[in-house]
Every structure is written in structure tokens, then in C-alpha cells.
Amino acid sequence: MTDRTRLPVFRVLLASVLALALVFSLAACASQPDAATDAPEGEVGDSATEPTRIILASTTSTQDSGLFDDLIPAFEAAYPEYAVEVIAVGTGEALEMGRNKDADVLLVHAKADEETFVAEGYGAERRDVCYNDFVFVGAEGDPAGIGAAADLNASMTAIASGKAPYVSRGDDSGTHKKEKKLFEAAGIQPAGDWYLVSGQGMGETLKIASEKQGYTLSDRATYLSMREALDLAIVREGDAGLLNQYGVIPVTDARNPDGAQAFMDWVTSAEGQAVIGAYGVEKFGAPLFFPNAE
Amino acid sequence: MQIFADALRDGIAAFSQGTIDVWGIVWTSLQTSGTAVFFSLFLGIPAGFFLGTRRFIGRRLLITIANTGMGLPPVAVGLIVAMTLSRRGPLGDLDLLYTRPAMVIAQVIIALPIVAAVTAAAVGAVPREVRLQARSLGASRIHEAILTLAEARLGLVAAVAAGFGQIISEVGAVTMVGGNLEGSTRVMTTAIVQFTRMGKYGPALALSGVLLGLIFLVNVLLAVGQHSADRFERG
Numbered sequence: 001m002t003d004r005t006r007l008p009v010f011r012v013l014l015a016s017v018l019a020l021a022l023v024f025s026l027a028a029c030a031s032q033p034d035a036a037t038d039a040p041e042g043e044v045g046d047s048a049t050e051p052t053r054i055i056l057a058s059t060t061s062t063q064d065s066g067l068f069d070d071l072i073p074a075f076e077a078a079y080p081e082y083a084v085e086v087i088a089v090g091t092g093e094a095l096e097m098g099r100n101k102d103a104d105v106l107l108v109h110a111k112a113d114e115e116t117f118v119a120e121g122y123g124a125e126r127r128d129v130c131y132n133d134f135v136f137v138g139a140e141g142d143p144a145g146i147g148a149a150a151d152l153n154a155s156m157t158a159i160a161s162g163k164a165p166y167v168s169r170g171d172d173s174g175t176h177k178k179e180k181k182l183f184e185a186a187g188i189q190p191a192g193d194w195y196l197v198s199g200q201g202m203g204e205t206l207k208i209a210s211e212k213q214g215y216t217l218s219d220r221a222t223y224l225s226m227r228e229a230l231d232l233a234i235v236r237e238g239d240a241g242l243l244n245q246y247g248v249i250p251v252t253d254a255r256n257p258d259g260a261q262a263f264m265d266w267v268t269s270a271e272g273q274a275v276i277g278a279y280g281v282e283k284f285g286a287p288l289f290f291p292n293a294e
Numbered sequence: 295m296q297i298f299a300d301a302l303r304d305g306i307a308a309f310s311q312g313t314i315d316v317w318g319i320v321w322t323s324l325q326t327s328g329t330a331v332f333f334s335l336f337l338g339i340p341a342g343f344f345l346g347t348r349r350f351i352g353r354r355l356l357i358t359i360a361n362t363g364m365g366l367p368p369v370a371v372g373l374i375v376a377m378t379l380s381r382r383g384p385l386g387d388l389d390l391l392y393t394r395p396a397m398v399i400a401q402v403i404i405a406l407p408i409v410a411a412v413t414a415a416a417v418g419a420v421p422r423e424v425r426l427q428a429r430s431l432g433a434s435r436i437h438e439a440i441l442t443l444a445e446a447r448l449g450l451v452a453a454v455a456a457g458f459g460q461i462i463s464e465v466g467a468v469t470m471v472g473g474n475l476e477g478s479t480r481v482m483t484t485a486i487v488q489f490t491r492m493g494k495y496g497p498a499l500a501l502s503g504v505l506l507g508l509i510f511l512v513n514v515l516l517a518v519g520q521h522s523a524d525r526f527e528r529g
Contacts, residue, residue, distance in 0.1 A: 089493075090491045090492050090493070092492040092493040092494070093490065093491050093492055093493040095493065096493030100297065170476060171488060171492050196475050196476070197475065197476035197477075198473055198474055198475060198476075199476060199480065199484070199485070199488040200469070200474050200488065201491075204469075204473065207473075208392050208473045211380065211381055211392055212392065231381060231382075
């Protein structure tokens with residue numbers, strides 16, 4: 001008796017489990033062809049609408065200047081098939097990213113290192129793009145008299161007098177390398193209580209100089225774009241020794257060599273050069289970068 | 295894996311040749327975070343004890359605030375402390391921005407809610423009867439508190455470990471208020487960021503190893519301390 005009454009219950013259960021399994025497998029079968037037809041459509045859609053990525057390694061000072069906010073959209077408008085991602089690091093890491101092939105193209109400003117990078121085979125070629133200039137900024141009133149000094153060497157000696165702190169980037173960046181060269185040319189080994197080393201980007205270093213009311217060497221663009229937030233004034237500018245040359249290098253065997261080539265060609269073209277030369281005119285009343293591609 | 299092998303070799307070379315003042319950086323980290331943990335415990339344990347044991351209006355709200363504080367974004371703390379201490383800020387006259395005291399201030403603000411919340415949870419878990427019995431046996435309020443805290447010591451150890459671990463590994467706030475100045479406010483985390491930015495993966499990786507080892511060591515010391523306290527009690 002008990003067997004007879006229980007058996008149907010068991011059968012009903014089994015049947016419903018099987019039915020459920022059937023429904024699921026049917027659903028799976030039904031969705032399978034959909035997925036198969038979707039995939040190629042998706043690929044077509046990707047290449048038509050979604051641009052391929054170009055990774056541009058550049059420096060924090062270039063990023064901080066705001067140039068990329070104009071330059072990248074203009075490039076992407078000219079080449080809608082590419083989307084540029086900017087990674088802003090120190091020149092040292094930008095070059096290291098190139099060596100590790102983590103970037104497709106570099107836009108940096110340390111000419112000697114860039115030439116070594118290309119000579120070692122990590123980059124196909126290097127082209128000049130533009131230059132901007134460095135300025136010495138410091139507390140209003142220039143307590144050490146850097147501006148009044150006869151030449152750059154005399155300015156460096158005045159800084160080393162220690163009347164006010166000097167904040168160094170100390171990060172092997174293009175700006176730090178320029179500072180080292182200037183001290184070296186004046187025969188000075190910077191050290192002492194007045195010589196502070198931030199190890200950080202231009203923006204942070206300017207803020208530290210402002211808080212400590214000290215001097216620092218900055219590219220003009222970063223200083224101008226931040227000057228509202230700083231209690232610092234330009235105390236020396238215009239010397240030939242304060243020029244800062246930018247170069248572009250496509251990385252050898254990068255993920256997106258075509259994109260890198262297109263970017264280099266465009267920034268050195270008349271169109272790209274015009275965008276660079278126009279940047280900053282509206283906001284600061286003067287260009288920040290001077291295009292000089294050949 | 296070549297990248298790790300190369301970095302490791304470079305890092306060991308940088309350490310052994312003394313090209314980088316590693317121990318100065320480690321010492322600065324220990325001094326600032328140690329001072330900050332001390333102040334956090336000094337303020338956070340009484341606050342946590344109060345929150346965990348007393349019944350009063352708004353207690354739930356305060357506990358929720360302390361728990362929110364455990365997830366306080368360090369960068370937000372860094373920003374507010376930096377703005378407050380800036381020359382143009384309300385406390386600009388103190389000339390504290392980009393100094394060690396500024397880092398300690400930021401770290402105390404980050405660690406305090408953690409210490410308070412963990413303490414509150416720990417003392418809250420101590421049976422009410424323990425405290426009532428202590429009072430009935432004539433213990434003063436101070437004695438009662440010490441007894442409760444002793445019962446909750448496992449939680450207090452967790453509070454120290456959590457607070458210290460959080461602030462010694464934190465980088466956003468200490469960069470903003472310390473400035474990573476060589477020889478004064480450069481700590482392990484800011485130095486790691488700097489070396490990475492400069493492409494010097496070797497020293498960055500080596501310092502990360504020291505940082506990990508240090509946090510491990512602190513936890514081991516706390517665990518050992520806890521264990522011997524237990525044995526002392528049982529023996």
C-alpha cells in the first residue's frame with residue numbers, strides 16, 4: 001500500500017525535475033545561436049564605432065599645464081579611429097614605461113635621455129615638437145636677489161646663499177635635470193637646510209615652495225595655470241639657459257604602432273602645431289608652448 | 295617575471311650600497327605613525343569605552359558616525375587638513391603644512407574613529423554582569439573601566455593593530471600634508487610612490503617589502519603579547 005501511494009509522488013517529482021532541466025537546456029540552446037550571431041555583429045560594431053586606444057606616456061608637468069585638454073580632443077577629432085589615454089608620470093618612469101612597452105608613444109622633455117632611448121632601440125625615432133621655458137619663482141620681493149643677478153650662474157649662487165629655502169623636484173624629471181645642470185654650471189653642490197627635496201610633481205613642488213616661501217624652478221605653463229593658488233611670483237625668466245625642448249617618440253613594438261605613428265605625425269603637422277601654439281593665449285594672454293617641429 | 299627579478303636585484307643593491315637613506319625613511323614612518331597611534335589610543339579608547347558601555351541619547355548615531363569614520367577616505371582627511379594648515383587657511387600662522395606634526399594630525403584623524411569603533415565593539419561585548427558585579431563589590435568607576443578594558447583586551451589589541459596598519463600604509467593624506475620632503479617628511483609609502491614614478495622599481499619593491507614586514511612584525515608582537523597575557527591569567 002505504502003509503496004503504491006509514494007511511488008506517484010516520487011514520479012511526479014522526477015518528472016518535474018526532468019521538465020525543468022529540459023526547459024533550461026532548451027533555453028540554453030535557444031540562447032546559443034543568439035550569442036553566436038551576436039559576436040560577429042559586436043566585432044563589426046566595435047571597429048566602426050569604438051576607437052582603438054593609444055597610450056601616451058608623458059610628464060606630470062605637461063599634464064598639469066592643461067595642454068592635453070586641448071591637444072588630445074583636437075587629435076581625436078582629426079583621427080576618430082583612435083582614443084588617447086594619457087599617463088602622466090615623471091620623465092624617468094615615462095621612459096621606463098616605453099622600455100617595458102606599456103606605452104605606445106612618449107611626449108617628454110629630456111632631450112639627452114630621449115636620444116639614448118632611441119639609440120638603445122626602444123623608440124623608432126625622435127622628433128622635436130615644441131618648447132616652453134622655465135622660470136624661477138619665489139616669494140614676492142625676491143629676498144635672495146635672484147632676478148637682479150648678472151647672469152644665471154650668479155642667480156644660482158644667490159639661491160645657494162640660503163636666504164630662503166629652495167624646493168627641488170628631486171625626481172629625475174626634466175625639470176629636476178635642468179636644475180641640476182644650472183647648479184653644476186655655477187659650480188654649486190646644493191645641500192643644506194635651505195635645500196628641500198620634494199620628490200614630487202611640479203604642482204606639489206610649487207605648493208610646497210609657496211607654503212615655505214621659497215624658490216623653485218618651474219615650467220612656465222604649470223606655474224601660470226596654478227598661480228591663483230600660489231603666493232609666488234616669477235623672479236627670473238628669459239635666459240637662454242631656461243628653454244625646455246619637448247620631443248615625441250613612438251615606442252618600438254608597442255601595442256598600437258599605427259596609432260603612435262599617427263599621433264607623432266599629427267602633433268608635428270601644421271594642424272597639430274597650430275593647436276600647440278594657440279594653447280594658453282585665451283586663458284593666460286600669451287602662448288605657453290612654442291611649436292618648433294621641422 | 296623578469297621585471298620582478300630585475301627590480302629585486304636593484305632594490306637589494308640600493309639597500310646594501312646605502313645610495314638611498316632607507317633606514318632614515320623607515321624611522322620617520324615609525325616615529326610619525328607611532329606618535330599618531332599613541333594619540334589615537336589616548337583619545338580613542340576613552341571615547342570607545344564611553345560609546346560601548348554607557349546608554350545615552352544619540353549613542354547609536356555616534357556609533358554609526360564612528361563606524362563611518364572607519365571608512366573615512368584618507369585623501370579627504372588630507373585635503374581638509376592641508377587646506378586648514380595652508381598659509382591661506384585658518385591655521386596658516388602655525389606654519390605647520392609640510393612638517394611632521396601635520397602628518398601626525400592627519401594620521402590621528404584617520405586612526406581615531408577606527409580605535410574608537412573597535413574599542414566600542416570590544417567593550418560592548420563584555421557581559422554587563424561583569425561590570426555590575428564589580429560595582430556591587432565596591433569597585434569605583436575607574437576600577438570598573440579598567441576591569442572592562444582588561445576583559446576586552448583582545449579587541450583593544452585589534453584596535454592598535456588596525457589603527458597602526460591603516461596609517462603606516464596610507465599614502466594620500468601624508469603626501470598632501472607632509473610633502474614627501476627628503477630627510478623630514480619622506481615616509482615609506484610616499485617614497486614608494488616617488489620611486490615608482492621615477493621608474494626605480496627596485497627600491498620601490500624593496501621598501502614595500504620592508505613595509506609589509508613591519509606590519510607583520512607589529513601583528514606578531516601584538517599576538518605574542520596577547521598570548522602571554524592569556525597564559526598569565528590561566529597560570
